[in-house]
Amino acid sequence: MFLAMDSAAAGKDGNERSPRSMPGRWGSRSVLGRLHPLADWPLKLFAVLIAIFLWIIAASGHKENIRIPVNLKLEGLRPNLLILEQSVEKIDVTIRGTSRVINSLTADQISVSHSLADVSSPKELTVRILPEEIKVPPGTFVTSVMPSSVRIKVGRKATVRVPIDLDIKGKPAPNFRIVSETAEPKSVLLEGPESVLSHVKSIKTEAINVSGVTEPFTGRAYLIPIHPLVDFVDTKSVLVRIDVRERETIRKFLSVPIQQVPPERPVSIVPPRINVDLRGPVSALAKVAEEQLVGVVDVMDLGEGRYLRTPRFDLPDGISVKSRDPDKVTIIIKGDGVGGE
Numbered sequence: 001m002f003l004a005m006d007s008a009a010a011g012k013d014g015n016e017r018s019p020r021s022m023p024g025r026w027g028s029r030s031v032l033g034r035l036h037p038l039a040d041w042p043l044k045l046f047a048v049l050i051a052i053f054l055w056i057i058a059a060s061g062h063k064e065n066i067r068i069p070v071n072l073k074l075e076g077l078r079p080n081l082l083i084l085e086q087s088v089e090k091i092d093v094t095i096r097g098t099s100r101v102i103n104s105l106t107a108d109q110i111s112v113s114h115s116l117a118d119v120s121s122p123k124e125l126t127v128r129i130l131p132e133e134i135k136v137p138p139g140t141f142v143t144s145v146m147p148s149s150v151r152i153k154v155g156r157k158a159t160v161r162v163p164i165d166l167d168i169k170g171k172p173a174p175n176f177r178i179v180s181e182t183a184e185p186k187s188v189l190l191e192g193p194e195s196v197l198s199h200v201k202s203i204k205t206e207a208i209n210v211s212g213v214t215e216p217f218t219g220r221a222y223l224i225p226i227h228p229l230v231d232f233v234d235t236k237s238v239l240v241r242i243d244v245r246e247r248e249t250i251r252k253f254l255s256v257p258i259q260q261v262p263p264e265r266p267v268s269i270v271p272p273r274i275n276v277d278l279r280g281p282v283s284a285l286a287k288v289a290e291e292q293l294v295g296v297v298d299v300m301d302l303g304e305g306r307y308l309r310t311p312r313f314d315l316p317d318g319i320s321v322k323s324r325d326p327d328k329v330t331i332i333i334k335g336d337g338v339g340g341e
Contacts, residue, residue, distance in 0.1 A: 063096060063097065064097070064098070064103075065094055065095070065102075066105060067092050069092055070090060070111070072086075072089060072129070074113075074116050076115040076116050076117035077119060078117075078119070079157070080157050081122065081155070082156075082193065083155075084155040084193055084195075084229065086150065087150050087152070091150075092145070092147075093142060094146075095140050095142055097141070105140070110134065113133060114127050116154070119154055121154075122155050123153075124151070125154070126151050129145050129149065129150065155195060157194065158198075159189060159233065160189075160200065161187050161189045161190070163187050164203055164205065165202040165205070166181050167204045167205050167208060167221075169207045171211060172211075173213065173214045175246055175281075176245065176247060177245060178210065178242060178243065178244055181240070181241070183205070183221075185235065185238060188223060188232055188233075188238075191231045192231060196226075196227050197230065200230075204223070206222050206224060208240055210242060210244065213242070216241070217241075220238070220240065222236060246284075248280055249279075249280075249281075249282050251277070251278050251288070253277075253288075253290055254275050255274075255275065256273060256295055257272065257294055258271075258273065258329055259295070260296075260299045260331075269297065269330070270329060270330040270332065274324055276313070277321070277322040278319055280316075287316070288316070288319065295312065295313055295324075296311060299333065302331065303333065304333050305333060307331040308331075309328060309329060311324065
């Protein structure tokens with residue numbers, strides 16, 4: 001019994017080990033195998049593939065679609081032609097890409113263009129919009145185009161020069177009138193569809209209001225467009241000059257005295273008074289006083305005899321003599337220097 005106990009103790013605390021605890025030939029091989037680089041290679045390869053797959057997913061991100069309306073550019077049309085009609089101006093382009101790219105995408109980053117270089121004469125045609133004609137940012141691609149075809153009508157371009165027609169609105173103040181109205185330049189060069197320009201005779205300006213004006217004025221007026229496809233080539237506005245003057249009338253003055261110059265020389269004037277009609281602006285004629293109106297004849301250089309002379313009048317600016325009754329008076333100068341009949 002005591003021997004059995006000693007044997008057990010020796011196995012526990014002594015130098016002797018059981019066969020399982022001693023590193024034998026098979027135990028050494030198991031440890032070295034686990035330390036070898038190629039040990040468990042199927043599991044390691046699978047782990048690497050999983051990591052690559054997850055990296056690809058993370059790098060690519062979630063895919064999204066977006067539809068963006070984009071202007072259609074028709075290029076290469078010959079200079080003597082232009083597009084008269086176009087079924088659509090914008091193309092709806094559906095683009096696919098990662099969320100990061102799609103969320104920052106704008107219409108400015110996309111262009112849709114089609115060449116019309118092969119069109120040589122007026123005609124109607126249908127052009128197809130192909131995905132490869134659409135330029136999109138890197139990392140995205142076009143999935144659909146709507147519509148995929150566009151109807152176009154091409155016409156001939158022409159130029160024509162036409163006069164400018166001033167559009168005068170309103171009336172000047174009472175007793176005033178428009179004497180003249182001019183535009184500088186007097187004509188404008190138009191460019192557009194031949195079918196439209198063949199019917200254009202003139203171009204109107206915007207309305208020029210003269211209501212209540214009492215004096216000449218100058219201003220600039222814009223020309224009124226006549227068609228969306230017709231352009232003003234040389235100018236879009238003109239310099240306008242409106243000459244406004246007071247209305248003229250005629251005022252009759254009766255028995256206007258006629259005086260001689262110099263006054264000290266003795267002569268006879270027959271008749272000594274005449275009737276005079278004056279022409280001028282209403283306001284100016286109203287200021288002419290009858291008692292201050294006098295006709296004058298010059299006798300300084302006249303010798304003996306009888307003379308017919310037209311009396312002259314010193315009048316304010318803008319007023320003139322329309323008629324005299326009689327038109328001439330008789331001046332009588334006798335040999336002794338004393339006038340008489």
